[in-house]
Amino acid sequence: MRESNSQAMSFRDLSVSGEGNSVVINQVVQIATQEVMLRPFLGSSPYIGLSRFEERHKDFFFGRDRLVSQLLTLISAQNLLLATGASGCGKSSLVRCGFLPQLAARLPQGRFRPLIMTPDRDPYVSLRSALHATGLPQRLTEEVRSDSQVSLAETLVGLRPLDELWLLIVDQFEEMFTLCADQPTRAHFIDSLVQLATAKQAEIKIVLAMRADFFDRLGAYPELGKLTERGLCLVTEMDSSELRAAIEQPAARHGVLFEAGLVDRIIADVKGRPGALPLLQFMLDLL
Numbered sequence: 560m561r562e563s564n565s566q567a568m569s570f571r572d573l574s575v576s577g578e579g580n581s582v583v584i585n586q587v588v589q590i591a592t593q594e595v596m597l598r599p600f601l602g603s604s605p606y607i608g609l610s611r612f613e614e615r616h617k618d619f620f621f622g623r624d625r626l627v628s629q630l631l632t633l634i635s636a637q638n639l640l641l642a643t644g645a646s647g648c649g650k651s652s653l654v655r656c657g658f659l660p661q662l663a664a665r666l667p668q669g670r671f672r673p674l675i676m677t678p679d680r681d682p683y684v685s686l687r688s689a690l691h692a693t694g695l696p697q698r699l700t701e702e703v704r705s706d707s708q709v710s711l712a713e714t715l716v717g718l719r720p721l722d723e724l725w726l727l728i729v730d731q732f733e734e735m736f737t738l739c740a741d742q743p744t745r746a747h748f749i750d751s752l753v754q755l756a757t758a759k760q761a762e763i764k765i766v767l768a769m770r771a772d773f774f775d776r777l778g779a780y781p782e783l784g785k786l787t788e789r790g791l792c793l794v795t796e797m798d799s800s801e802l803r804a805a806i807e808q809p810a811a812r813h814g815v816l817f818e819a820g821l822v823d824r825i826i827a828d829v830k831g832r833p834g835a836l837p838l839l840q841f842m843l844d845l846l
Contacts, residue, residue, distance in 0.1 A: 573635040598814035605809035606844040612656035619809040622801035627657040637790035639756035639765040644794030647834025650768040678734040682748045711751035725763040732769035
């Protein structure tokens with residue numbers, strides 16, 4: 560893991576180029592067979608199966624350097640980002656395990672607070688839970704509700720300590736349309752995100768992760784649609800070199816090599832199959 564040698568004091572100060580700031584999540588190199596064989600053998604699996612990657616898995620997350628770099632560049636200039644792609648393309652893993660650790664490494668330790676939520680049936684309940692999970696007492700988050708007289712933007716700006724930078728991650732944003740059945744609550748929350756993203760502040764940023772087949776639902780919310788156009792990150796399929804890194808590098812960390820030709824066959828089976836990444840991890844975990 561290569562991290563920035565100098566930390567930014569704000570989101571605007573983030574840099575993804577220059578000495579000490581290049582984005583290399585896990586250096587992809589051809590490791591000599593002898594070097595791998597000299598490493599201690601670890602019998603546990605470095606693959607996560609059907610689970611999504613979380614921040615704790617960052618040392619085994621490979622192949623998404625380009626997209627992480629794109630997100631870091633966007634977050635320095637935009638208050639709201641949207642990571643979107645096909646189901647199973649790795650949107651949540653990219654945001655949680657690729658982007659989040661790299662962003663945290665570039666911001667002052669102890670001053671960066673991520674708030675991670677999924678909308679579920681009531682996004683306000685989910686957001687309150689995310690705030691509580693960071694240690695904020697319940698009495699301070701009572702205004703985080705759809706019928707509050709205070710806007711969500713004002714509430715979050717007021718809750719944020721002056722020396723902190725916040726990142727609100729709304730994962731599986733499509734749940735706003737599939738689980739949140741109350742249309743007024745949905746509209747109010749989306750309007751609140753727009754207000755926060757367009758407010759005169761740069762200390763609270765928003766990242767949405769949503770399946771691409773729900774992209775048309777944003778048409779009913781043109782202001783949000785305009786914001787996502789400027790902060791769009793399309794999570795595409797991995798190319799062959801990225802797949803090779805995701806397959807070989809975790810095993811190499813555990814002192815394990817693949818049989819000659821096996822990785823090429825796996826790549827041939829996986830490449831061009833949308834949504835295959837969870838199944839790839841599942842197969843590798845079994846292997």
